[in-house]
Amino acid sequence: MSRLSFRPRPLDITKKLPIVKNFKDFEDEEAPTSTRTQMLRIAAEADNEVQVQQVPSKKAASEIPTPQFVVVDTYERDYSRTFSQPTSYLRARGARAEIGEFVEYDLDNEDEDWLQEFNKEKKTLAAEKFETILFKLEVLDHKARERAGVITPTLASPIPVLLTFDAAVEALQSFSIKYGVFQSIYNYWKEKRERWQKPVLRRLQPPPPVNDTNPYNVFRPREKSHRLHTRRMQRRENNVQSFEKLRQVRRNLDQAKTLLEALIKREEKKRDVMENEVSLQRIQLKYKHETELLEDSLALPGFSSFPSKFASSEEEFVDSDDYSNSRPHPRPLMLQNSAFMDSKAAMASAGSIKREFGRRQAPYGWLHKLDPLEPLLLFTKPLDPEKLAGAGIAPPSDSSMPDGASACSWNIRGRIGRGGRIVFDRWNPLMHTPIDCGETLYIPPKPRPSSQFM
Amino acid sequence: MGSIDTPAVEENGSTQTPDATYTNGDGSSPPPAAADSAIARLGNESFRSNKRRSSMLPLEVGTRVLCRWRDVKFHLVKVIERRRMQCGGPNDYEYYVHYTEFNRRLDEWVRLEQLDLASVETVVDEKVEDKVTSLKMTRHQKRKIDETHVEGHEELDAASLREHEEFTKVKNIATIELGRYEIETWYFSPFPPECNDSLKLYFCEFCLNFMKRKEQLQRHMRKCDLKHPPGDEIYRSGTLSMFEVDGKKNKVYGQNLCYLAKLFLDHKTLYYDVDLFLFYVLCECDDRGCHMVGYFSKEKHSEESYNLACILTLPPYQRKGYGKFLIAFSYELSKKEGKVGTPERPLSDLGLLSYRGYWTRVLLDILKKHKGNISIKELSDMTAIKAEDILATLQGLELIQYRKGQHVICADPKVLDRHLKAAGRGGLEVDVSKLIWTPYKEQG
Numbered sequence: 014m015s016r017l018s019f020r021p022r023p024l025d026i027t028k029k030l031p032i033v034k035n036f037k038d039f040e041d042e043e044a045p046t047s048t049r050t051q052m053l054r055i056a057a058e059a060d061n062e063v064q065v066q067q068v069p070s071k072k073a074a075s076e077i078p079t080p081q082f083v084v085v086d087t088y089e090r091d092y093s094r095t096f097s098q099p100t101s102y103l104r105a106r107g108a109r110a111e112i113g114e115f116v117e118y119d120l121d122n123e124d125e126d127w128l129q130e131f132n133k134e135k136k137t138l139a140a141e142k143f144e145t146i147l148f149k150l151e152v153l154d155h156k157a158r159e160r161a162g163v164i165t166p167t168l169a170s171p172i173p174v175l176l177t178f179d180a181a182v183e184a185l186q187s188f189s190i191k192y193g194v195f196q197s198i199y200n201y202w203k204e205k206r207e208r209w210q211k212p213v214l215r216r217l218q219p220p221p222p223v224n225d226t227n228p229y230n231v232f233r234p235r236e237k238s239h240r241l242h243t244r245r246m247q248r249r250e251n252n253v254q255s256f257e258k259l260r261q262v263r264r265n266l267d268q269a270k271t272l273l274e275a276l277i278k279r280e281e282k283k284r285d286v287m288e289n290e291v292s293l294q295r296i297q298l299k300y301k302h303e304t305e306l307l308e309d310s311l312a313l314p315g316f317s318s319f320p321s322k323f324a325s326s327e328e329e330f331v332d333s334d335d336y337s338n339s340r341p342h343p344r345p346l347m348l349q350n351s352a353f354m355d356s357k358a359a360m361a362s363a364g365s366i367k368r369e370f371g372r373r374q375a376p377y378g379w380l381h382k383l384d385p386l387e388p389l390l391l392f393t394k395p396l397d398p399e400k401l402a403g404a405g406i407a408p409p410s411d412s413s414m415p416d417g418a419s420a421c422s423w424n425i426r427g428r429i430g431r432g433g434r435i436v437f438d439r440w441n442p443l444m445h446t447p448i449d450c451g452e453t454l455y456i457p458p459k460p461r462p463s464s465q466f467m
Numbered sequence: 468m469g470s471i472d473t474p475a476v477e478e479n480g481s482t483q484t485p486d487a488t489y490t491n492g493d494g495s496s497p498p499p500a501a502a503d504s505a506i507a508r509l510g511n512e513s514f515r516s517n518k519r520r521s522s523m524l525p526l527e528v529g530t531r532v533l534c535r536w537r538d539v540k541f542h543l544v545k546v547i548e549r550r551r552m553q554c555g556g557p558n559d560y561e562y563y564v565h566y567t568e569f570n571r572r573l574d575e576w577v578r579l580e581q582l583d584l585a586s587v588e589t590v591v592d593e594k595v596e597d598k599v600t601s602l603k604m605t606r607h608q609k610r611k612i613d614e615t616h617v618e619g620h621e622e623l624d625a626a627s628l629r630e631h632e633e634f635t636k637v638k639n640i641a642t643i644e645l646g647r648y649e650i651e652t653w654y655f656s657p658f659p660p661e662c663n664d665s666l667k668l669y670f671c672e673f674c675l676n677f678m679k680r681k682e683q684l685q686r687h688m689r690k691c692d693l694k695h696p697p698g699d700e701i702y703r704s705g706t707l708s709m710f711e712v713d714g715k716k717n718k719v720y721g722q723n724l725c726y727l728a729k730l731f732l733d734h735k736t737l738y739y740d741v742d743l744f745l746f747y748v749l750c751e752c753d754d755r756g757c758h759m760v761g762y763f764s765k766e767k768h769s770e771e772s773y774n775l776a777c778i779l780t781l782p783p784y785q786r787k788g789y790g791k792f793l794i795a796f797s798y799e800l801s802k803k804e805g806k807v808g809t810p811e812r813p814l815s816d817l818g819l820l821s822y823r824g825y826w827t828r829v830l831l832d833i834l835k836k837h838k839g840n841i842s843i844k845e846l847s848d849m850t851a852i853k854a855e856d857i858l859a860t861l862q863g864l865e866l867i868q869y870r871k872g873q874h875v876i877c878a879d880p881k882v883l884d885r886h887l888k889a890a891g892r893g894g895l896e897v898d899v900s901k902l903i904w905t906p907y908k909e910q911g
Contacts, residue, residue, distance in 0.1 A: 024867065024874050026847070026854045029840035032878045033870075077816060078569060080651035081537075082783045087681075088647045091688050092672070096756040102700035102903060103708075105716070109674075109697075117719075119687050121661065122679050140686060215659070216719050220740055228634045229657050231737035232722055 116141075118148035118214050127201055138194060146188065146195070150176065150202045151214040153184050167222040167234065171210035174203055396427035396435065406435065523587060524579075525549060525560040533583040534564055541583055543567045547574065548637050563637050570816065571733060572653035574638065639663055640730060644684070646672030646758055648783045656729035657737055673756055675723035694756035696720070696748040701904040702796070707895065708757055709796065710748045711904070714741030714764075721746055724762065728779045734813050735777050743767055744776065745907060747800075749793060751784075760784040763793050765800070767907050772853065774801045774808025778818060788894025790821045795897045798829075801851035804906045809853040826852060826860040827890040834866075834878045841876070 109115045120128070120140060128143055154176035158164055161175055178199050185195070205213060212218050221230035401407075430436040526532065526546050533541040544564035552559040562582070565574045635655035642651050644667070658677075662668060668677045669684035673693035678684050697720050698712030714721035721741030729735045744764045750757035761780035766773055775797040780790045794810075801808035814822060829850050834841075847854045861867045864886050866877050 024843065024858065026843035026858070028874075029842045029845075030867075030873075031840050031875045032834060032837060033875050034878050034880065078573060079782060079785070080572060080653055082648045082650040084647055085644055085649050091685055092646065092755045094754040096694040096752075096754055098752055102703060103695055103710070104700070105698045105712075109692075109719075115692060116690060119676060119678055119683055121683070125680065125683070141690070144686075215722075228738070229660070231657050232725075232740040233738060235739040235743065 116145050116148045117216060118144055118151065120144050120147070123205065131197065137191075138198075142188075142190070143198065146185065146190070146198050147202055148214065149185055150181060150199065151212055151217060153181060154206070155212060155214075155217045165219055167225075168211060168219045169222055172212065172219070174206050396429060398427075401427070401435075523584070525558055526562060526582070526587070531567075531588045532564075533586040534566070534577055535581045535583070536566065541586075542569075544577075544582075550576075571632075572731075576641070635733075640668050641666045643668045643670055643677075643727070643730065644681075645670040645727070645781070648781075650782050652730040653782075654730060654733050656726055658726055670723075670727060672758060675720060675727055675759075677723065677726065695750060695752070696746075696757065696759065698746070698748070701747075702897075702902045704898050704901050706752050707792075708750045708752050710750065710757070712746040712748060714744040714746060718742070724748070728762070728777060731779055731782065732777060733815060747793070747796065749789060749796075761789050761793055763797055765797065769808075771811075772806060772808055773811045774798065774806070774851070775810040778810070778821075785817075788892060790817075791825055791892075791894030792897060794821055794825045795894070798825075798851045799897050799899055799902060800904065800906075803902070803904060804908075807847050807851050807853050809856055822856075823860065823863070824890040826856055827864065827886055828893055830857060830860060831883045831887050831890075834876060835880065835883055837878075 109117055120143065124143065124147065125140070128138065128140060132138060154174060155164075157175040157180070158172070163173075163175070165172070178196070181199055182192075182195065188195075202213075220232050220234050221227070223233055223235075225233065427435060427437045526549065528546050528548060530546045532544060532546065534544040536542050544566050546562050547565050548563040549560045550563075551557075552561055559579070561576050561578050563574060563576050565571060638652055638655050639658065640652050640656065640662070642649055644650075658668070662677070662679065665679040668679065669681055670677045671684065671687050671691055671693075673695065674691055674697070676687060676691075678687060695708070696710040696712050697717045698710045700708050701711050702709035712720060712724075718741060721744065724746055725735070725737050725741060729737055743766055745767060746762055746764050748762040749760050751760050752758070759781065761778070761784060763778040764776045766776055775794075778790065778793055778797075780787075780793070797810075798808065810818070810822060829852065830846060833846065833849060843854050843857050846852070846857050850857075858867070861876065866882075866886075867874055868877055869875075
């Protein structure tokens with residue numbers, strides 16, 4: 014969306030914003046306020062589609078037509094002027110159902126029509142009385158169902174009539190109503206009640222089931238805790254599954270912690286190794302320097318075995334270092350496993366991998382051919398000719414060497430420099446000597462006078 | 468409505484030229500001279516359209532045609548539904564029409580005489596097209612639908628919108644009587660099935676019970692013991708009182724109120740029970756009792772910091788500042804609770820206007836007086852208006868600008884006054900000292 018480019022920098026709601034009272038200050042400067050506001054507005058509108066421009070909608074407000082209403086002429090007659098407001102605020106009384114005396118039921122069309130028919134010959138039943146009796150029948154029936162323990166929380170199936178005629182007669186004795194009339198009312202009510210298959214009085218009708226999706230049925234019960242809006246909230250629902258999930262998360266985190274602790278230990282060791290290597294190299298350089306000085310004056314025999322020892326130990330270091338560098342993936346795996354193994358087994362497996370690595374390294378043991386006195390290049394890695402060939406990289410053949418030494422590829426010293434470059438050194442960068450001279454102890458005269466060492 | 472002299476209209480309708488009748492809204496009838504020549508020119512055409520008429524009747528659902536509205540002008544409508552007249556021939560239908568330029572609340576049943584049959588478009592039935600779009604829609608199509616149903620629907624996706632419109636497309640109750648007023652309804656409301664055969668319902672204005680016959684209401688009024696909403700009065704100023712009604716304690720009242728309110732709110736849902744809501748009912752009081760003018764509902768515990776779920780001013784009391792009073796009241800309650808709040812969405816067209824007016828007035832009044840810098844958060848804490856609403860309001864008025872690498876609020880008094888004027892009157896003031904109220908959570 015091209016609109017994204019117009020999005021203004023998000024506004025920090027906690028940041029205090031200056032209030033600019035004078036618009037003139039603002040306009041004087043040449044900065045593109047107008048386009049900027051334009052952008053702001055566009056972006057704001059994109060953000061909130063409800064956002065309509067203020068002015069047109071305001072104009073529309075006076076024009077939004079609505080349906081009409083009229084005054085009811087019978088109002089003043091129907092509603093009596095009997096209300097006087099107390100000085101104190103009105104307080105709620107109990108609901109009508111709790112007060113009990115109020116007849117909650119209002120006759121409907123059907124009831125009125127029946128009553129009219131019933132009263133046709135002579136007026137025997139007043140509407141109010143009829144209303145009261147129907148109301149009482151409803152309440153009594155509800156109580157009967159309560160006693161029978163068949164009150165359903167939702168309207169799942171038709172609700173049967175439990176109130177018998179005899180029970181109704183007994184309960185409503187006080188109404189002093191003729192037996193025949195009462196019987197007619199009861200029969201009418203029962204017929205209607207069975208046709209409806211639910212209480213006639215709305216208060217007693219159970220709500221539709223929660224899973225009922227018919228939009229014409231309304232006022233379902235709702236459990237607040239189940240109304241989860243986003244998927245994230247649903248995942249956090251408080252139940253056994255979430256508990257198990259969280260326990261799994263905890264286990265994973267514990268393992269990760271063990272892993273990280275081991276990693277820290279390893280890195281500390283590596284740092285120690287590196288420090289040792291550096292000091293070693295310093296010593297070597299110093300030593301070599303001294304040798305050169307000696308060579309200039311007198312040759313000292315018997316030192317040759319000493320540096321070779323150095324070299325071999327060096328190889329050890331390089332080995333272990335390279336191992337961790339070149340095989341980063343198996344290592345963590347192994348560590349993870351080691352949490353479940355005993356330490357001996359872990360050591361054994363580590364040792365075997367190391368041995369295997371040593372074997373692989375052996376054929377390309379150009380290190381062995383090195384001048385034992387020559388310090389190892391730190392931070393570099395040897396090249397793997399097989400991999401080179403696989404990648405289609407051929408080491409440069411040195412045409413300057415007539416004796417065919419170029420046939421042995423490992424005479425060309427290749428290495429992976431820092432940053433992953435592949436480097437073929439023609440000169441030993443430290444000694445400033447051609448590569449194949451490095452094998453001998455002979456050191457040609459330096460290009461520069463060695464006065465700096467003197 | 469309903470007062471249209473039928474035969475005259477029919478004649479008019481068939482002789483007017485299509486050109487003249489298409490002037491929706493403005494300039495209803497053609498100037499006399501033009502009409503004369505048009506009649507002469509169109510003698511043939513009206514004959515042809517008469518012939519066409521007999522074959523097109525009854526009109527199909529989906530037909531677009533011009534219809535005479537209460538302003539006596541012709542407006543383009545779409546036929547939503549039709550039904551046979553109770554007393555009439557087999558081809559006598561009345562039609563439920565939607566005025567394309569108006570909100571659905573003005574949809575109504577009309578008689579054939581109100582329709583200008585000469586304007587019937589030849590391509591009628593859109594049902595096929597509708598079905599296709601309801602299945603799978605591209606974003607473009609979706610937007611198209613959104614655009615055609617602009618007001619109040621912006622936040623619903625197209626599918627739920629269709630479902631909603633299908634289920635509520637025809638108003639079931641046409642008018643209600645509530646206290647002093649007989650009111651035309653605006654929308655469908657899912658009354659119990661027993662009520663659906665009635666075009667008019669009679670509400671008791673105090674307990675809100677509804678009945679199908681006037682005599683039933685009159686009998687009810689003789690016994691009804693309520694003169695005010697069945698809750699605690701929590702505010703009184705002059706003749707104005709506010710009552711808090713607990714949906715759990717007064718279930719039937721709460722449900723009645725919802726049935727009633729749905730008649731005037733398009734996107735209100737009655738899906739769930741009223742237990743979890745409090746209803747704040749605003750009344751004008753006199754010696755007949757406390758007459759409801761409007762209300763708002765509020766969740767007892769809102770996870771989304773809603774301080775208002777539904778808000779309604781009854782039509783006879785609209786445009787008198789009650790709506791803004793209700794909005795202001797909802798924020799006063801939030802302040803007492805020490806929380807910020809926001810209304811539940813979607814807002815209707817009228818609701819959005821009221822809210823935007825309220826936010827504009829409250830925020831700009833502060834900006835006018837405030838000295839020094841101010842953050843949106845501070846504005847939110849002062850007003851209990853949610854930070855997002857503050858941002859939307861100020862950005863909508865272009866008062867937040869980006870200068871020298873930071874946002875600033877432009878509060879030029881002249882600009883603020885202009886916006887304040889456009890936002891309209893503040894309505895009735897809420898006098899906080901008269902609010903005696905304990906938040907639901909702190910009630911026993």
